[in-house]
Amino acid sequence: MNRLAIFASALLLAPVNVGAQEAKTVPAPDERFKADILLVVAHPDDEGGATPYLARAIYEEHKRVAVVFATRGGSGGNDYSREHGPALADIREQEARQACARMGITNVWFLDGKDTASQNVLNSLANWGHGANLEALVRIVRLTRPEVIISWLPGVFIGENHGDHQASGVLATEAFDLAGDPVAFPAQAAGASKRLEPYLEDMTPWQPKKIYFFADASDEKQFVGKGPAYSIREVSPSQKKPYWRIALEAAKPHLTQFPTEIHRLSSLSDEQLEKMMSDPDHAWWSEPMTLIFGKATVPVQPWEAIFPDVEARQKEPPRSTEAASAPAPVLDSLQPVSLALGDPWHFYEAFRHAHNLPNLPVAPIPEIAVKAGSIVGVPVIITRKPGAPREITVKATAPSGWKVSRGEGKFLLPDEETTDLRVELQSPEIPANELKKRKTDSVVVSGSVGRKSVGEFTLRVLLCSSALPQ
Ligand SMILES: [Zn+2]
Numbered sequence: 500m501n502r503l504a505i506f507a508s509a510l511l512l513a514p515v516n517v518g519a520q521e522a523k524t525v526p527a528p529d530e531r532f533k534a535d536i537l538l539v540v541a542h543p544d545d546e547g548g549a550t551p552y553l554a555r556a557i558y559e560e561h562k563r564v565a566v567v568f569a570t571r572g573g574s575g576g577n578d579y580s581r582e583h584g585p586a587l588a589d590i591r592e593q594e595a596r597q598a599c600a601r602m603g604i605t606n607v608w609f610l611d612g613k614d615t616a617s618q619n620v621l622n623s624l625a626n627w628g629h630g631a632n633l634e635a636l637v638r639i640v641r642l643t644r645p646e647v648i649i650s651w652l653p654g655v656f657i658g659e660n661h662g663d664h665q666a667s668g669v670l671a672t673e674a675f676d677l678a679g680d681p682v683a684f685p686a687q688a689a690g691a692s693k694r695l696e697p698y699l700e701d702m703t704p705w706q707p708k709k710i711y712f713f714a715d716a717s718d719e720k721q722f723v724g725k726g727p728a729y730s731i732r733e734v735s736p737s738q739k740k741p742y743w744r745i746a747l748e749a750a751k752p753h754l755t756q757f758p759t760e761i762h763r764l765s766s767l768s769d770e771q772l773e774k775m776m777s778d779p780d781h782a783w784w785s786e787p788m789t790l791i792f793g794k795a796t797v798p799v800q801p802w803e804a805i806f807p808d809v810e811a812r813q814k815e816p817p818r819s820t821e822a823a824s825a826p827a828p829v830l831d832s833l834q835p836v837s838l839a840l841g842d843p844w845h846f847y848e849a850f851r852h853a854h855n856l857p858n859l860p861v862a863p864i865p866e867i868a869v870k871a872g873s874i875v876g877v878p879v880i881i882t883r884k885p886g887a888p889r890e891i892t893v894k895a896t897a898p899s900g901w902k903v904s905r906g907e908g909k910f911l912l913p914d915e916e917t918t919d920l921r922v923e924l925q926s927p928e929i930p931a932n933e934l935k936k937r938k939t940d941s942v943v944v945s946g947s948v949g950r951k952s953v954g955e956f957t958l959r960v961l962l963c964s965s966a967l968p969q
Pocket of ligand 1: 541542544545661664
């Protein structure tokens with residue numbers, strides 16, 4: 500467009516008949532990018548956690564889906580070819596694009612997060628460059644204008660509990676809250692007034708209506724009733740195959756991640772596949788799949804269908820007795836000195852409050868899975884009011900076979916409101932066959948000032964044959 504044309508179009512845009520009653524008009528979205536659902540995940544192949552539901556949304560409800568991967572998966576394993584590191588990231592980006600394309604999803608973006616192998620969301624956020632990636636995600640929300648965002652559950656649960664998964668859920672929540680606010684990343688929303696504007700982006704702020712999550716926890720039953728449930732075994736009327744089958748076919752490009760399974764699945768007959776998916780020990784997804792309700796900017800019941808206008812009405816599910824929204828241990832603000840479980844648990848407590856997510860599931864007793872024989876670090880946060888005693892005694896107890904290796908004893912607290920400590924315990928080595936049926940061990944950390952208890956908390960630890968580092 501030349502300068503004259505810009506002048507002419509500016510005249511056309513000049514307000515006519517602007518009355519006080521006139522509704523605020525929003526520029527139409529670019530239909531090439533407009534999404535009904537924006538999936539925000541961490542790694543190439545994470546989309547597989549939601550594809551059985553997305554298949555239904557795409558094929559039956561004609562919903563438009565776009566996907567954001569926060570990392571390119573360069574720190575993952577490669578079980579198919581030689582490449583690692585940045586070369587693996589190049590491969591995994593293409594695997595993810597091919598997997599999405601199998602379900603007709605072509606709007607796929609990658610942020611600049613670095614694949615970070617730990618269970619601590621704060622490690623991932625630090626290593627990713629939290630701010631720059633949040634800005635990039637807000638931009639994608641403003642471009643795609645999704646009605647619904649779906650992401651990984653921000654929270655700590657026994658299971659894979661990948662810090663990157665949780666970090667993508669943190670970013671998705673923050674972007675949900677910020678994208679509609681013109682003051683958040685304002686240069687994105689500022690109007691470009693000249694041709695070849697290199698700085699201001701002229702985007703429209705956009706508030707998605709709802710946000711849902713799915714989890715990498717090993718026990719998915721605990722989330723029953725926390726959001727709408729979708730059958731993965733139901734046969735897609737348009738595709739004439741079960742939703743799990745569509746999702747399985749879409750996962751096949753991820754050869755670097757599970758080549759053995761992909762080759763084995765390709766050799767199975769339809770009957771064998773059906774049998775495998777009916778076996779809860781071998782199925783890739785649980786039946787039904789629950790999408791955990793985060794929050795909404797429109798009136799909605801947590802268990803209602805994601806798109807109630809086009810979906811069959813969901814029935815209110817029975818409430819799970821295990822599902823909990825129980826608060827994690829809180830710092831006792833009345834005590835002059837108090838002690839509680841530190842980050843990432845402490846962070847999540849503040850996060851749920853700051854983002855108004857009271858519905859988000861929380862483990863009734865804080866929990867984590869670690870490799871048997873490893874050192875278990877228990878973060879402790881101590882608060883001390885001005886003038887309160889400085890000397891605190893920290894003690895840890897654990898079942899027989901465990902040994903406290905660091906962090907117990909008397910401490911002189913500094914002149915600061917909060918102090919972070921770390922208690923370390925050596926977990927027992929357990930033979931692999933005994934780990935399979937093992938229940939959690941309770942590690943209890945308590946604090947006392949003189950003879951007075953100032954708090955204690957329990958961390959349930961499941962010892963496993965393998966787990967990400969804490
Ligand atoms: Zn992942």
